[in-house]
Amino acid sequence: MSSISGSPSPSDSFQAAAQRTAEAKSHLGAFARTLEFELDDFQREACRSLQEGRGVLVAAPTGAGKTIVGEFAIYLALERGLKAFYTTPIKALSNQKFFELSAKYGAANVGLLTGDTTINGEAPVVVMTTEVLRNMLYADSATLGDLGYVVMDEVHYLADRFRGAVWEEVIIHLPSEVQVASLSATVSNAEEFGAWLDTVRGHTDVIVSEHRPVPLWQHVMVGKEIVDLFAGDTSFDEIAPDVADFGEADGAPVVAAAARAAAARAADRGAGKGTATRVGQAPSLSPEFEVNPELLSMARAESRMNFNGRFGHGGRGQRRQREERSSSEQRSPVRKASRPQVIASLHRQDLLPAITFIFSRAGCDAAVAQCAAAGLWLTTEREQQIIALRVDEASHEIPADDLDVLGFWSWRDGLLRGLAAHHAGMLPTFKEVVEKLFADGLVKAVFATETLALGVNMPARSVVLEKLDKFNGEAHVNITAGEYTQLTGRAGRRGIDVEGHALVLWQPGTDPAAVAGLASRRTYPLNSSFRPTYNMSINLIAQFGRGRAREILESSFAQFQADRSVVGLARQVRSREESLAGYAESMKCHLGDFTAYARLRRELSDAEQFAARKQQRARRSHVADSLTSLIPGDIINMSSGRTPGYAVVLNSDLNAREPRPVVLTADNQLRRIGVHDVDGPVSPVVRIRIPKSFDAKLPKPRRDLAASVRDAVREDDAKARRSSRNEGFGLGSRMPDQEKKIADLRRALRAHPCHGCSEREDHARWSERWWKLRQETDGLVRQIQGRTNTIAKTFDRVCDVLSSYGYLESSDGGQVAISADGQRLRRIYGEKDLLISQSIRQGAISDLDAAEMAALASTLVYQAKREDRGLRPRMPSVSLESAVDIVVREWSLLEDTEEQNKLPLTGEPELGLMWPIFKWAKGRHLQEVLSGTDMAAGDFVRWAKQVVDLLDQLAQIPGLDRRLARICRESIDLIRRGVVAYSTVG
Structure with missing residues (x-):
């Protein structure tokens, strides 16, 4: 392994020169002559490794040019008459790379495979998503013939907890003769990952570069003013990473050495060397690189003002002290700059084009609207003409009826102004237009969600972060240093800008030291998310047998x-x-x-805590039973709980462990209630009839039903008061046996000789320390035991589940064999693989037509946002209702089995996409399909493509009835029309 970081020594430079002379006649030399720039040292080193027949892991910052290494692997393949696959984590990146390579090597030599799109799949160079390559390996596809090189772009994506395992599967299963070029963002454990690659793939060189070709400056935008985050005149990434640390006093990044060496580099940077200029007046270079004192003073002053404003007015003396503070501490709290103000300020200081990361799709769209409403125009008349022509060319196939639904006109107006949003809710065609216009310098300001940071080539002069926290689907969490690095890494266009700029918007509570901490930690560890799945396990067993499959899984990075x-x-x-x-x-x-006395004390404490928990569990059990017994139409009184008032039950929930029935409150609020929402067991006050046509999504039916609840309660108020009482459950008493045990322990404790010791409590403190450390140590021992063969143990549990369902069978020789049902499972890929297989096995798709087939498939791929999960909708047909019943029943049984075997639970089928897909398959217009939903057109297209992908899998399942396979293909044809068909190449 080798590593490159910092400046080479004279001897290294001499050796490099000799190597370049020898390389002039090699493939590397020929490749270098096709480029318009000189290869950097890390690029040359990595390409040399590939040329010499070794694998390579390249870890370098965003924008450093590591994809050049991947392109050299493709060049080698073409020169040697072999195939090369270029894999990416997302379709958008695959599409972009497909266009780039097609332009470079010719359309005949480049193909694209992204699950639902196949273009020239047998070409010598094929771009694909990583899942496609994984599926090809399991199917032993003939396309793998003559494969010589695989480029794994964004390989650090294997840390993703949902899809990361696919990268490890590919790395493990690729034939040994295939050379792998792994391209990663800068990670702190590249050597560890490289050591694993060396183990499973053979000799692999690790090439690490910490150098950003375009220096990155860190700023905070305070109001309309851009202030440097760090004091000093050297961009932080110019300092060698091994001297970066955090100061003891305030958490600010400190560089104790190498600052003066960086000063020489800073001195070479003149105002006339590029279009981007240094922002603000920085103090003279200091041996220490610390947070700008102006920012720290501002934060402290704001903190004091917030404290005084929040905790009272104070006396005269306090007011006099405040009046005597310095002017910097008397200023009023700074307001966060508005989005138009931010863009206007960047425009004035020649810091556009810029990407502003907003962790909300609605926020991205709103930002464009706000800037347009403020009258911002960032484009010239000539640029507007070019943009209009490009937009009209890209959208000429879109039916006029769909343009309004897609928000086409406001999108087009924003582009003409040089403004655009970029997020997963947009139509893929729209996103591609934005990406191309931005890359060509025609769009100046893009408001994007974090998905843009994942490899799509859209570098900017500046990157703006509106805030440093985001909603992860469950809670608001702070972004990590790795995420900050990935986002701000977009700033600085190689060959265009001499420096990039990252700006964080100041708002009340902003801590400069915290921002500095994020900005200075540029690496993060790469941790495996690998675990055996049902499909993975059964494919491994089919190819290698159970024993060998177990050994292969033990070779995983995890x-x-x-x-x-x-x-x-x-x-x-x-x-x-x-x-x-x-x-x-x-x-x-x-x-x-x-020691014996301490044990008695501990047993007594544990017994008392156990009694308290027992009492709490009894209360919880009674409450759960009462919620489980509720049926639609029951009116309950929750006046003593967390959600006070009357409510009518809309649907039952028979989940005895965690029942959460849906109710409509008397004040017209739709919600789920659970054991934590009520103080005690609930019982119906009275019952009312819920109309069969009731639709909880419509406001008027909800209002009418809420009025019926209020009327029913008034008629039976006395009964409602009785329903809130909790008498008769015996929740206040402990178990007699437990009370006796506690009393016996207390007597034994008092009778022990050590009870009378004058230093008893001093000894007890040592015993508590001993006990706490003993528990921690035993926990470490359990961790050691648990981490030994963890993947293999999970694999064994997966095999137990597969055997219980009949997918694995024991042959006469004691070997494990794959049943006919198991062969079907081998060709089903996805998070709900076993559920899909079981649903087919139990006849869920047997009686469906093409439109119904599409609707059912949507329940097995769609993942609703947590807030969108609600009532079961009315089914489009009786056949589909029966099919959904089978799917839900099989999911419930599978979840029980997985709980028993201590495996991750398969996600619940989601019904929220069923009606839109059904309507689309029936030929309805897009506006009608999306009517009554909160779904964006881009989201619908994305999910529709995943439905197509699943239907394509089902159509090719071995042994599937020919009629059902034909219906699957008909279903695909019904969905692949309009915006779904022309939205994107992939």
Whole structure:
């Protein structure tokens, strides 16, 4: 392995020169002559490794040019008459790379495979999503013949908890003769990942570059003013990473060395060397690189003002002290700059084009509207003419009826102004137009969600972060240093800008030291998310047998990391055992065995806590039982709980463990209630009839039903009051046996000799320390035991589930064999693979027509947002209702089985896409399809393509009835029309 970071020594430079002379006649030399720029040292080193027959892992910052290494792998393949695959994590990146490589090597030599799109799939160079390559490996596709090179772009994506395992599957299963070029963002454990690649793929060189070709400057935008984040005159990424650390006093990044060496580089940067200029007046270079004092002063002043404003007016003396503060501390709290103000300020300081990251699709669209409403125009008349021509060319096939639904006119107006949004809710065609216009410098300001940071080639002069937290689907969390690096890495266009600029918007509560901490930690660890799935396991068994499959899984990066961590854990255990011996010595008592006395104290404490938990569980069980017994039409009174008032039950929930029935409150609020929402068991006050035509999504039916609830309650108020009482459940009493055990322990404790020791409590403190450390040490021991063969143990549990369902069978020779149903599962890929297989097995698709087939497929791929999960909708047909019943029943059974086997649970079927897909398959217009939903057109297209992907899988399942296979293909034809068909190449 080798690593490149920082400046080379003279001897290294001499050796490099000799190598370049020798390389002039090699493939690398020929490739370098096709480029318009000189290869950087890390690019040359990585290409040399590939030329010499080794695999390579390249870890470098965004924009450093690591894709050149991937392009050299393709060049080698074409020169040597072999195939090359270029894999990416997302279709948008695959499409972009397909166009780039087609332009470079010719359309005849480049293909594209993205699940639902196939273009020239047998070409010598094929761009594909990583899942497609994984599926080809399991199917032993003939396309793999003569494969010589695989480029894995954005390989750090294997840390993704949902899809990351696919990268490891591909790396493990690729034939040994295939060279792999892995391209990664800068990660802190590149050597560890490279060591694993070396183990599973053979000799692999690790090439790490910390250098950004375009220096990045960090700023905070305070009001309309852009202020430097760091004091000093050197961009942070010019400082060698091994001297970066955090100051003890305020958490600011400190560089104790190398600053003066960076000064020379800073001095070479003149105002006339590029269009981007240094923002603000920086102090002279200091040996320490710390947060700008102006920002710290502003934060402290704001903190004091917030404190005084929030906690009272104070006396005269306090007011006089405030009046005597310096002017910097008397200023009023700074307001966050508006979006138009931010863009206008960047425009004035020649810092456009810019990407503003907003962690909300609605926020991105709103930002464009706000800038347009403020009258911003960032384009010239000539640029507007070019934009109009490009937009009209890209959209000429879109039916006029769909333009309004797609928000075409406001989108077009924004582009003419040089403004655009970019997020997953947009039509793919619209996103592609934005990407091309931005790359050509015609769009100046893009408001994007974080998905843009994943490899799509849209560099900017500046990157703006509106805030440093985001909603992850469950809660608002702070962005990590790795995410900050990935987002701000877009700033600075190689060959165009001499420097890039990252700006964080100031708002109340902004901590400069916290921002500095994010800005200075540019690396993050790459941790495996690998776990065996049903499809993966059965494919491995089919190809290698169960024993060999188990060994292959133990070679995963996840197990590699687990094994390495055991060494450190064992060291901690040894250290703690020594401390335990010292604690035991300190708690010795001259009156008796204090260890036994401490054990009695612990048993008493545990018994009392157990009794309290028992009481709480009894209450919870009674409440759960009462919620489970509710049926639609029951009116309940929750006046003593967290959601006070009357409500009518809209649907039952028979989940005894965690029932959450849906109710409509008397004040017209739709919600789910659970055991934590009520103080005690609930029972119906009275019952009313819910109309069969009731639709909870419509406001008027909800209002009418809420009025019926209020009327019914008034008629039976006395009964409603009785329903809120909790008498008769015996929740206040403990179990007699438990009370006796507690009393016996108290007597034994008082009778022990150590109870009368004058230093008893001092000994007890040592015993508590001993006990706490003992528990922690035992926990470490359990971790060591748990991390040994963890992947193989999970694989065994997966096999147990597959055997219980009959997908695996024992043959006469004691070997494991794949049943006919198992062969079907081998060709179903997705998070709900076993559920899909079971649903087919139980006849869910047997009686469906093409439109119904599409609707059912949507329930097996769609993932609704948490807030959109609600009532079961009315079914489009009786056949589809029966099919959905089968799917839901099979999911419930599978979830029980997975719980018993301690496996991750398969996601619940989601019905929210069923009606839109059904209407679309029936030929309805897009406006009618999306009417009554909160779904954006781009989201609908994206999910429709995933439905097509699943239907295509089903149509090719071995042994599937020919009629059903034909219906699947008909279903695909019904969906692949209009915006779904012309939206994108992939």
